[in-house]
Amino acid sequence: DADVTQTPRNRITKTGKRIMLECSQTKGHDRMYWYRQDPGLGLRLIYYSFDVKDINKGEISDGYSVSRQAQAKFSLSLESAIPNQTALYFCATSGSTGRDIQYFGAGTRLSVL
Amino acid sequence: GDSVTQMEGPVTLSEEACLTINCTYTATGYPSLFWYVQYPGEGLQLLLKATKADDKGSNKGFEATYRKETTSFHLEKGSVQVSDSAVYFCALSQGGSEKLVFGKGTKLTVNP
Numbered sequence: 676d677a678d679v680t681q682t683p684r685n686r687i688t689k690t691g692k693r694i695m696l697e698c699s700q701t702k703g704h705d706r707m708y709w710y711r712q713d714p715g716l717g718l719r720l721i722y723y724s725f726d727v728k729d730i731n732k733g734e735i736s737d738g739y740s741v742s743r744q745a746q747a748k749f750s751l752s753l754e755s756a757i758p759n760q761t762a763l764y765f766c767a768t769s770g771s772t773g774r775d776i777q778y779f780g781a782g783t784r785l786s787v788l
Numbered sequence: 789g790d791s792v793t794q795m796e797g798p799v800t801l802s803e804e805a806c807l808t809i810n811c812t813y814t815a816t817g818y819p820s821l822f823w824y825v826q827y828p829g830e831g832l833q834l835l836l837k838a839t840k841a842d843d844k845g846s847n848k849g850f851e852a853t854y855r856k857e858t859t860s861f862h863l864e865k866g867s868v869q870v871s872d873s874a875v876y877f878c879a880l881s882q883g884g885s886e887k888l889v890f891g892k893g894t895k896l897t898v899n900p
């Protein structure tokens with residue numbers, strides 16, 4: 676089984692809908708991250724969390740929210756999806772040692788129509 | 789702020805050709821430098837890293853040397869294989885920080 680699991684892998688939704696992307700990890704890491712990947716733009720950080728009680732905004736947090744339900748689970752929500760949120764979303768984790776090495780899930784491809 | 793610039797792709801090579809993907813950075817201090825690889829349909833995974841000037845990171849036949857004088861960290865491989873087809877990302881972090889700054893990625897396709 677994958678160490679970092681994202682669900683769903685693909686999702687199509689309509690403008691204005693609320694949607695949640697989920698991430699779970701079995702690596703025992705305390706740090707978790709959400710990124711989005713757009714063609715030609717690389718990866719951009721949306722939110723990150725150092726532990727259950729610590730949530731931080733990244734580079735592009737507007738229009739997104741997150742929830743750290745447990746050390747192993749970190750969810751990303753789009754409260755009211757819009758077409759320019761169509762992208763590939765990645766969850767990643769890192770440990771308190773070697774914290775600059777991140778481990779990524781396989782991604783969720785989201786299309787907002 | 790810190791930034792990473794890597795060569796535009798896509799790059800298409802024949803099997804056994806030599807590969808260089810250029811990466812330069814702008815950062816204060818002494819960042820750590822990384823190459824991540826994303827195989828089709830998968831998430832990113834660390835390929836190699838270097839933490840100080842003149843360090844050479846290596847893995848799976850790939851190498852990159854941290855050049856502070858030219859602020860570069862070019863990825864090289866002497867003989868590519870079809871299985872190397874992927875998107876390669878250069879990245880940096882400051883002082884072991886968990887916040888990574890990524891380049892835009894370079895897609896490599898290796899033909900038989």
